Amino acid sequence: MKYFLRKIGFFLLTLWAVITLNFLIPRLQPGDPAELMVQKLAGKDAQLNLAQVRAMRAMLGTPHGSLWSQYWEYMGHLAHGDFGLSYTYFPYKVTDVIGQGLWWTLVLVACTQILSFVIGVMLGAYAAWRRNSRFDSIVTLGSTFVGTLQPFWIALLLLYVFAYSLGWFPTSGGYSQSTPGWNLGFLYDAVSHAALPAVALMIVTPIGWILGMRNTMIMNLGEDYIRLAKAKGLPDRTVALRYAARNALLPSVTGFALALGGLLGGAILVETAFDYPGLGRLMGEAVANKDYPLLQTLMLLTTTGVLIANLIADLLYGVLDPRARRAER
């Protein structure tokens, strides 16, 4: 019981720290959201119009008063589940704005994550089973190389080759001509727009799974029960899949839960590069516009996602593995 209480206490403490940092970080940057928005609309070769800035400040109700009082106000609103109105999409609520982007990111990122996981785990398992074969060296070396590339860089490369030079795919957006809804036209439109961002994400993300799976699998292959299974004369495929791979998969599954919690982080640059209408691009936009309410809510969403995934993993370990509890004492 003490173990669980401690884990929950730790979770709450981290959550508070995250919320506080969330509040502080945007305010540590220079610049005023109202000035920024007016200047952006006017362009850089224009004098800042004070009347418009004042009106904009009055409209947004941008923070004033001491940092301390702002902090209390912020915590109070948060406690009531009030995330405020987005500056960029004023007067729409932050929750409305996020609701619009959520689906795009969920579909794009969740699909690529799941696919990456499945592909990565399968490749890793096969490479381990055929250890030191040519397949293994190609996969391992290739992974190490590709793993050093940035998804953002890959995105730009894809954009240049397949969108600009060849013109096979649209350059930006989530859709263009069609009306969103369940119709073939829109689905086709959406898929053709999602293809390049998905590929950009898919090139790098399986790497971690491949290498992780291969290593655990190799360790398991050295265990006695594998030798026993082989000695019993079971077919190779059964030994590889039902004995070795199944056990090697367990740590990866935990890792996968954690990865899902943090999936937004990896999508920011790719979504920005393709102007894909998901949460990642929203986050980029919120930073650029100093849209504090939107930025804070998005950061809160991502960080609590990771924290909750962590907590669940911790608690599960406590339940599943008594050694974890004992080690904490």
Next chain:
Amino acid sequence: MLLRKILVTGAAASLLLLPGCAGSAKDAASGGGGKGSGGGDGMVPVLNLPAEVDASVGSLVNYNPYSAKPATMTWLYEPLMMQNSLDCKVAPWLATAYKWEGSDKLVFTIRKGVKFADGSELTAKDVAFTFNLTKKYPAMDTAAVWNDTFGAHATSVTAQGDSVVFQFSGPAVPKFQGIIAQKIVSEKQYGSVGDPTKYIDKQPNGTGPFKVGSFNGRRLELVRRTDYWQAKKIKVSKLVLEGQPDATQALLQLRSGKLDFYSGEIPNPRKAFVSSDPKLNHVWYAPNGITALAPNLKKAPFDDVKFREAMAYGINKQDATLKATYNMMHVASQSGLVMPLRESMLPEPYTAENTTLPFDLAKAGQLLDAAGYKKGADGFRTNKDGSPLTIKFAVQAGWIDYEAMADSITAGFRKLGLNVKQVKSPPDSVDLQKKTGQFDMMINFVGSGCDYANGLGASLETAQFPTKSEVKGNVERFSDPAVDQAVKALQGSTDQAAVKENVGVLAKTMMTEYPVMPILYAPARGIYRTDKAVGWPTEKDPYANPQDAILLIMTHLKSAK
């Protein structure tokens, strides 16, 4: 200046930046010809413009012109009048005329026969209603009618027959540009919505030339209104606004005809765009104010006018203009006024010619020597007392034209023996330095439009020092009672002779005190194609500033066929 800024809110947004999409090609292709339909010499079936806002967030649409991001700022709701920032002529729009009765009373005559999209008639009451709404909700008061930001606040705005009368508590001439730019809404629609800035307007009811055809969350199609009050002048049947392309994407789209007009920053547009098809591809950059080098006059040695004079001669403006704008713009006059457009405003003995200072290193060097800034052993000049003199040059990172200007200036100054070091940081943090005053020199924009009080005046008036919370015009922190007096007089004067005299004081101060050193005229960019529509403003026919008067431009466009 003020007018421009407000119009820019709409127009420039449409013309600026960010990624767009391929969608509109089909329309452009299918509608290439001129289907005549009652508009005289042929209609333009469709024009493709960049979206005015980033419309990627699905159904969160809002046409309310007073929201932070109206889906379109230009085509649905209209202003009272429009001032061409180039020749300062005022074009009648929803108001047919205006008159200052003294400097504290302004009367507009409202046009008859103007219809809102729902068919109801615009009256002087709607105009008065709009301005009284801005009294109730200061968040909507972008013209500062009810506070003392530009001149004295209003005490009442009333409809009297066909007229709308603004009564102010004192001289309020500088408010004119803001007032004429305010978008007029109908009492019928906005009378019952509470705080208008928090109202989500999904069924826009404006007086503008277009109405919403369709919007799918990304692509906004606007169709021409046949009952528009000057429908005869609108020859474009459909406008498609989609995506906000960045410079690279815009260039590709412009070249392939997926975009007809753009006002963003494309490097070397003559070579990149015009030369690929000089018959159809055009570019015209109008002078939009002045980009100047602003030293911090609160710091030595910049508080020494002799030092500043030397700086003015030590800037190779021709070279900076070439590198920053590929010679799209012209070298600026030290007078702070755009030449030769405003030559008539200069006092004796100044002319457009003699206010443009040459690049003269020898003269600059002599000035520095004479003023006591001698070269030390290391070849760098020192302060008068012999202490080392270093200059930190705050440069807006990422603004490529500013960076090019900064490089050219730095090279020139170093030849003079001035130890200049560039410190590049994001534009935001350069703005922060404007507020705190912790900088040696930086590149800054100086307004030089038709409102001299809030343009050039704001860069020189003591009251316009930036504060901790606000970036204001007088970044260099120049202070002179005679200038303050002149700016005050400009704010209270509608008489042309008095305006000229007071502008003369400002120009003379620029020529003798060198508070800032103009480098080049800042561009208002117009990059456009003429395969579908012709009639865009050009250097020969500069009827509108291409960056902030697209609505005015629309009334001049007609089919290319």
